[in-house]
Amino acid sequence: MNLLAARWFEFVATGAGIIILVILAAVAAFLIWEATPALTADISELQKISWFNADSFLAFVAPLIFGTLLASLLALLVAVPLAVSIALFISHYAPRKFAGPLGYVIDLLAAIPSVVYGLWGALWLAPVIDPVFRWLTSFLGFIPLFADYQPPAKNIMTASLVLAVMILPIITAVSREVFLQTPRLHEEAALALGATRWELVRMAVFPFGRSGVISAAMLGLGRALGETMAVLMILSPGTLFSFFLLKPGQHQTIAANIASKFPEASGVSVSVLIATGLALFVITLLVNMAARWIVSRRSDFSGAN
Amino acid sequence: MAATTPLEPSLAAPSGLLASRPRLPRWAVPSTIGFSFALSAVVLFLADSLTIPAVVALTVVLYAVAISVWSLRVEGTRYAADRTATTVVTAAFGIALIPLISLLWTVLQNGARVINFTFLNTNMVGVYGEMTEGGIYHAIWGTILITLAATAISVPIGILTAIYLVEYGRGALARGVTFFVDVMTGIPSIVAGLFAFSLFTLLFGPAFRAGIMGATALAVLMTPVVIRSVEEMLRLVPNELREASYALGVSKARTIFKVVLRTAIGGIVTGVMLAIARVIGETAPLLLTVGLAADMNWDLFEGRMATLPVFAYRQYQQGGIGVDRAWGAALTLIAIVMLLNIIARLIAKYYAPKASR
Numbered sequence: 001m002n003l004l005a006a007r008w009f010e011f012v013a014t015g016a017g018i019i020i021l022v023i024l025a026a027v028a029a030f031l032i033w034e035a036t037p038a039l040t041a042d043i044s045e046l047q048k049i050s051w052f053n054a055d056s057f058l059a060f061v062a063p064l065i066f067g068t069l070l071a072s073l074l075a076l077l078v079a080v081p082l083a084v085s086i087a088l089f090i091s092h093y094a095p096r097k098f099a100g101p102l103g104y105v106i107d108l109l110a111a112i113p114s115v116v117y118g119l120w121g122a123l124w125l126a127p128v129i130d131p132v133f134r135w136l137t138s139f140l141g142f143i144p145l146f147a148d149y150q151p152p153a154k155n156i157m158t159a160s161l162v163l164a165v166m167i168l169p170i171i172t173a174v175s176r177e178v179f180l181q182t183p184r185l186h187e188e189a190a191l192a193l194g195a196t197r198w199e200l201v202r203m204a205v206f207p208f209g210r211s212g213v214i215s216a217a218m219l220g221l222g223r224a225l226g227e228t229m230a231v232l233m234i235l236s237p238g239t240l241f242s243f244f245l246l247k248p249g250q251h252q253t254i255a256a257n258i259a260s261k262f263p264e265a266s267g268v269s270v271s272v273l274i275a276t277g278l279a280l281f282v283i284t285l286l287v288n289m290a291a292r293w294i295v296s297r298r299s300d301f302s303g304a305n
Numbered sequence: 306m307a308a309t310t311p312l313e314p315s316l317a318a319p320s321g322l323l324a325s326r327p328r329l330p331r332w333a334v335p336s337t338i339g340f341s342f343a344l345s346a347v348v349l350f351l352a353d354s355l356t357i358p359a360v361v362a363l364t365v366v367l368y369a370v371a372i373s374v375w376s377l378r379v380e381g382t383r384y385a386a387d388r389t390a391t392t393v394v395t396a397a398f399g400i401a402l403i404p405l406i407s408l409l410w411t412v413l414q415n416g417a418r419v420i421n422f423t424f425l426n427t428n429m430v431g432v433y434g435e436m437t438e439g440g441i442y443h444a445i446w447g448t449i450l451i452t453l454a455a456t457a458i459s460v461p462i463g464i465l466t467a468i469y470l471v472e473y474g475r476g477a478l479a480r481g482v483t484f485f486v487d488v489m490t491g492i493p494s495i496v497a498g499l500f501a502f503s504l505f506t507l508l509f510g511p512a513f514r515a516g517i518m519g520a521t522a523l524a525v526l527m528t529p530v531v532i533r534s535v536e537e538m539l540r541l542v543p544n545e546l547r548e549a550s551y552a553l554g555v556s557k558a559r560t561i562f563k564v565v566l567r568t569a570i571g572g573i574v575t576g577v578m579l580a581i582a583r584v585i586g587e588t589a590p591l592l593l594t595v596g597l598a599a600d601m602n603w604d605l606f607e608g609r610m611a612t613l614p615v616f617a618y619r620q621y622q623q624g625g626i627g628v629d630r631a632w633g634a635a636l637t638l639i640a641i642v643m644l645l646n647i648i649a650r651l652i653a654k655y656y657a658p659k660a661s662r
Contacts, residue, residue, distance in 0.1 A: 006558035010473055016465030017474065017482040020532070023525065024485050027492065030503035085397030093394050102398070109405055111642050113586020114494075115614040116635045119621060120408045123628070165404045172401075196387035219491070226493020228589035229614075233621065255495045255589065262593050266511070277499040281492070288491030292484060 031278045038271035049269045051261060053239075061276050063239040067251035068280065071156055071231060072224035074245070075163035080217050083168050087175035092201060103176060110169035118233030121162035126153040126234065133157070133246050149246035154236040157245045162230045167220035174219060178212030179205055211294050218291030225284050228255040254280040326381055333375065341367035365396050409639075416636025419629045425637070429599040429611070435626050441634050443601040444616040447516070448638075451595065451612060452585045454520035454605055455527055460577055463531030470532070471539040472561055489529040497525040498590030505594075514596055516605040519612070522590035527580050534576025538569040571656020578649035582642045588614035613638045 038046065039057060046052050046060075054060035090102050130153050137149035149155070186204040195203060235256065236248035244250055258273045265273055345363035349355045369392040377385040424440040432439035466486070470479060501522035505513050542565050550560040566573070596609040597619050617634035620627035 003556065006556040009558040009561075013465050013469035013473055014478075016462050017469040017478065019462055020466055020482055020489065020528070021485055023528070024489055026504070027496070027500045027525065030500055030507065031496070034499075034503040034506065082397050082400060085394045086401050089394045089398045093391065094398075105405070106401060109401070111582060111646055112408065113588070113614055113635075113638050113642065115586065115588040115617050116408070116412060116639060119617065119631055119635055120404075120411060122621070124407060124411045168401060196383055198387040198390035199383065201390070222491040226491075226495060228493075228495045229618065232589075233618070255493060258495055258499070259589050259592055263596065270511070274499050274503065277496050281496045284491055284493050284496075285488060288488050291491075292487045296484075 035275035038275040068253040074160035078164035083171035091179035114229040171220040174216035178209040215291040215294040232256040415632035419633035444611040447610040455523035458524035459527040467535035495589040497522040498593035516610040518594035530580040538572030575653040582645040
């Protein structure tokens with residue numbers, strides 16, 4: 001290989017790097033291009049679509065965004081405390097030699113295809129969780145959140161629980177990495193002062209890992225926002241701004257809405273769906289960029305050990 | 306301080322200065338667990354709802370309360386908080402195992418009833434209504450073809466980008482690429498599907514459907530995963546190897562080919578296989594682009610194709626006998642994913658570069 005070929009290879013490798021930027025730009029560009037007809041079309045044109053029942057595109061997409069955010073935030077509410085505890089168990093409670101295998105067990109959850117989660121959620125979890133929801137609605141039904149449960153459990157709570165399981169591995173993995181990086185000196189200093197293990201965690205591990213956990217949660221949020229199949233297969237859809245978590249037919253997410261309507265759509269209805277997809281793309285992009293920004297800011301001073 | 310003072314907080318009562326408060330005896334934990342277990346078994350038996358999950362759940366709750374109260378009485382708030390935290394953290398891991406075990410068990414149980422030689426070797430041509438015939442032959446091959454096409458697109462780009470980032474990348478461009486690769490990891494799968502749809506609609510018109518559309522969508526999802534894992538592997542290659550090669554007067558490109566890639570090849574293969582395992586179960590993008598077919602379609606560039614995830618979803622949606630087929634497809638899919646994972650781990654184990662740092 002002569003010098004020319006060596007230069008050429010550098011160009012090819014650099015080109016591949018640039019292709020990544022081009023692909024990402026292309027994703028945005030093609031989505032905008034295909035969404036434009038829906039965004040510029042007259043409202044009467046849009047209202048000819050059988051499932052378009054709003055006065056404007058914004059009014060159509062707003063409840064979907066609400067449903068997406070509600071489902072994802074609920075999932076986050078369940079997953080983050082659980083994931084942080086699991087990460088802590090693996091990093092600071094379980095014996096060191098088991099840390100690898102235990103982490104792998106949790107990672108197995110990430111390997112399971114989303115359609116299988118959908119099947120499991122709709123056919124196993126929904127019947128199993130039914131008595132819990134019955135209990136909630138009869139004893140805590142005076143709180144609007146838990147009112148009016150109607151079986152089967154095809155409500156946003158069930159969907160969010162499945163989403164929580166699906167985002168558990170990523171939050172756990174990132175938090176675990178951060179917890180394992182806690183400077184050994186900080187930990188030993190805490191122990192030398194007579195701290196119990198929990199005090200060690202509170203004084204040395206959590207302060208060090210806080211930003212890492214926040215970014216892990218945001219990465220999980222990004223996953224939950226875009227997850228389609230589990231919601232599509234579990235949730236009985238509706239387009240309301242509703243906080244009845246146990247009531248079916250109240251919410252729908254952007255992704256599940258696209259997947260359910262897209263195969264039969266044509267013409268301007270395709271554009272409407274792509275426009276909602278664009279909204280989802282922008283939201284996840286912002287969440288992920290914020291998460292990465294926190295991570296990168298953190299890495300500047302993580303060389304403490 | 307006494308030499309017996311342990312570095313790790315231990316259950317044994319420390320002697321000397323630190324022994325200002327009594328500690329719970331060593332047998333406190335096992336005996337409380339046993340007591341809680343017995344109590345919850347009896348209570349649930351009397352309440353006539355004696356099931357294993359109920360007993361386990363009640364045991365954990367009783368144990369958490371009992372050990373905390375006991376510790377609070379004897380050891381004071383600090384150690385009580387410590388014991389409560391230990392119980393909660395351990396229980397959290399147990400809770401995470403519930404979905405994993407129940408999921409694998411339901412899929413195995415329901416899938417194993419359906420899967421047999423015929424199921425794996427027939428397609429869905431002429432199967433309608435409640436007919437029990439039909440199988441997933443076409444879906445298995447569709448999944449394999451589309452995933453291979455996605456691999457063929459994303460692996461060269463992915464490996465080259467990783468080489469750029471590790472070996473050549475300096476300055477703003479490299480930082481930008483790193484950042485946007487991370488951002489790309491977060492693209493929702495359905496958006497990737499919409500992108501592939503928009504791209505091919507602009508090129509070939511709105512009615513165009515082909516396996517390559519799905520492969521493009523999967524490639525968008527797969528490329529960042531490949532880049533990340535290959536990058537990690539290339540960074541594991543010790544710098545001494547590169548420097549030794551340069552010292553012999555070998556060019557940079559040749560060093561990359563003959564030294565760096567060769568050292569990291571096991572890790573690269575592992576990373577690629579894990580990336581395949583991640584996208585092979587993607588449903589939403591394929592649902593939008595490739596759709597479903599009843600017959601085997603070997604042509605990636607023309608017509609709809611069946612894939613396992615979409616097949617499973619459609620059969621589930623259809624209900625009735627379809628749900629059984631959905632479980633069968635789900636089990637096949639999980640088996641493929643797990644197989645890929647295991648092979649990847651084995652390759653990683655046997656070809657791991659000896660990290661010198």
